[in-house]
Every structure is written in structure tokens, then in C-alpha cells.
Amino acid sequence: MSTESQSQHQGRRSLFRAGIVMVVAGLLILGYVAWELYGTTIVSKQRQREATSRIEQAWGSGETEVSTEFGSAEALIEIPRFGDDYRIPVLEGTSDRALGAGFGHFEGTADPGEVGNFALAGHRVTHGEPLRDLPELRPGDEIRVLTREKRYVYALTSGGDDLIVPFTSIWVTDPLPDNPERGGVEPEQVEGQRLITLTTCSELFHTDNRMIAFGKLVSEEPTR
Structure with a gap:
């Protein structure tokens, strides 16, 4: 085989190897995307069911503080x-562990039914995606918060996609969120309210901004 033929043969082998590497890399990327989009949600929905079952069993046996493998639990959302x-x-x-099994309750914010802001975070896509359909919510829609002792009913005062803020806008979890933009979406600026705030990613595949929905307590009743 001539030197030129050998060079061409080696070139074809190098191209073939590079092609194989690119195909394998592509399959790995597709596998990762499929896992993020579907695999994490399947696993998280199972975790949600497990945590919900654990909470319900604990309440049935009289436990006031419920511990799950995903963290301390205090309520169920309907x-x-x-x-x-x-x-x-x-x-x-x-x-990540808490958000992979349900809603996460921002530390330092009010508990269910308390004066202040019961602020929650949830994934919009992947990991169970409990707030995937947040944009469908409208003012007046109910958010029911169940605890061992009571059922609290909050009514939204803003729609699910009425407010989008940067992820750095921590004012939304304040006891009385006060929008720094004049005329922006915010709860009624009256002290002593019992509020709820839902937060999630505003874009399905980006996390730079947050979609926010506010609500206020409208009723409560014993659960037993």
C-alpha cells in the first residue's frame, strides 16, 4: 500500500472514530435530557406519594410532628x-431533597394559617413538577392547606402568571410582600393578613426568573 493510500486509510479511520464518539456523546446527552424531563418526575411523583402516605398515617396515629425521609413535613396542599x-x-x-418530594416551605416564613406569609416553592418542570400549570390559576382559585388539626382555605388574589420577577427578588416571601415597582402586583398592603405565596420558575427550561402568585386566607375549619 502506498504512503498516500495509508494516509487516506488512516484518515477514514480517524473520521470513523470521531463519528462514533459524536454518536455516543449525542446518545448520552439525549439520555440525560430524557432523565431530567421524565425520569426525575417519575421518581419525584413516587416520593410525593410516599411522603403523603407517611403524613396521613402519622396524623391518623396522633403524631403532631411528622418526619419523612425527605424532611420534616407539616401539611398537604390541594x-x-x-x-x-x-x-x-x-x-x-x-x-433539592425537599423540592424533589413536594412543595418546599421557605424557612422563616409563616406556618399554615398564621399571620404573615406562608411561602412555598415548587418545580414547574422535572422533579414532580407540582406547579407546571401555575399559569392556569386565576384570582379566586382556592389553595387548600391541610394540617393535622385544620383545613385552611386561601383564595388567590393574583393570577398564576400575573407576576414574574428575578430570582433575587426575595421581597415576595416577606410577611407582607411590597412590590418595589409602583403599581406592580402585590397583596393588599394591610398589616395582620394571613397570606400564601406560590413561587416557581417562569420558564420551563430556565431558572433566572420566578413566577409568583399571591393569596389570602378566607376560611379555616377543624379537620376532625
């Missing part, structure tokens, strides 16, 4: 607009 079977646990804190 949103009628999302369906009769929508029931998501609330875990303390906003760690």
Missing part, C-alpha cells in the same frame, strides 16, 4: 383547579 387527585406534601425548607 388545588381544585389541578384536579380532585392533586394532593402534594409540604416539606420544611427548599433543599
